[in-house]
Amino acid sequence: MEQGGAHDDATAPAEPRARAARGPQPAPSPGRTQAGGPPRVPEQARGEHTHDAPTAVSGDRRRSASAGARPSDTTTSATSAEPGVRRTVRRHSVRGQILDALRTALVSGELVPGEVYSGPALGERFGVSATPVREAMQRLVLEGAVEVVPNRGFRIAERTARDLAELAEVRALIEVPVLLGLARTVAAERWAELRPLAEATADAAACGDVAGYADRDRAFHAALLGLSGNRQLVMVADDLYSRARWPLAGTPRTIRAVLVADAAEHAALLDALIAGDLPVVRSLVREHFTGGAG
Numbered sequence: 001m002e003q004g005g006a007h008d009d010a011t012a013p014a015e016p017r018a019r020a021a022r023g024p025q026p027a028p029s030p031g032r033t034q035a036g037g038p039p040r041v042p043e044q045a046r047g048e049h050t051h052d053a054p055t056a057v058s059g060d061r062r063r064s065a066s067a068g069a070r071p072s073d074t075t076t077s078a079t080s081a082e083p084g085v086r087r088t089v090r091r092h093s094v095r096g097q098i099l100d101a102l103r104t105a106l107v108s109g110e111l112v113p114g115e116v117y118s119g120p121a122l123g124e125r126f127g128v129s130a131t132p133v134r135e136a137m138q139r140l141v142l143e144g145a146v147e148v149v150p151n152r153g154f155r156i157a158e159r160t161a162r163d164l165a166e167l168a169e170v171r172a173l174i175e176v177p178v179l180l181g182l183a184r185t186v187a188a189e190r191w192a193e194l195r196p197l198a199e200a201t202a203d204a205a206a207c208g209d210v211a212g213y214a215d216r217d218r219a220f221h222a223a224l225l226g227l228s229g230n231r232q233l234v235m236v237a238d239d240l241y242s243r244a245r246w247p248l249a250g251t252p253r254t255i256r257a258v259l260v261a262d263a264a265e266h267a268a269l270l271d272a273l274i275a276g277d278l279p280v281v282r283s284l285v286r287e288h289f290t291g292g293a294g
Helices: 002-010 014-022 043-049 059-067 091-108 119-126 130-142 161-185 188-192 195-207 210-226 231-244 252-275 278-288
Strands: 074-076 086-088 146-149 153-156
Touching: 091 119, 091 130, 091 210, 119 130, 119 153, 130 146, 130 153, 161 210, 161 231, 161 252, 161 278, 188 252, 195 210, 195 252, 210 231, 210 252, 252 278
Parallel strands: none
Antiparallel strands: 074 086, 146 153
16 A cells, blocks of 8 residues: 555656645635636635625724714714724714703803804814704704804804893793692602702702703703603793803802802702692792892
């Protein structure tokens, strides 16, 4: 058997021996043929070139690339398992985030009444393109917080004391009778469930956090009216609240005092509602809209 094997090797055709001496050759490109049938692909190379095993790129990045999304329209997910991975945010989500940021900038005084701001400049500030900024600004136009300046951008509206007083009067016309009606029908336990929201406003007030207080005050009033079960009422009242959000005048110390007093009225109102003391409820809800932060 050994002699036979040696003889076969010695008499083997020259071409196969030369191919063996050259070592494994690269596979031909797709669409090309080779005499003697398709080449044998090494096992470890098969998995690397098959379409069933795509390169490890996140689905979000593939969608972003295929849609031509710009980096400025994406945000980094803070909870992502891979640090630095950018995830595409849908347009309405970006607009909502920018709208919240603009409202915070308005109530904190970062955006100055009377000043004109362009979409691209604000987009650069927030790290997005100008488009979601313009979309959010159009919402603020409807709320009366900004005005369109053709070919320039948006001017921050200047609210007078009379403007704010009129908004407070309209809010009182809606909320006061609703709360008085609820005071007669809602159980004490339901009012007690709102205590954490009132405490949250007190916490923000103690820190002098104007923007944080505005958000928590808004949530507290929405929860009060939400007990009516009337969603349209809550939406109308929330729109009025958005229109009434405005920087408080004064020094940080006086502003903090206004917020603390306003938050204390929330706690007192809940106490009266839980106790069923209608005269006190009536007095508190009427006075709550005539001064303070809301």
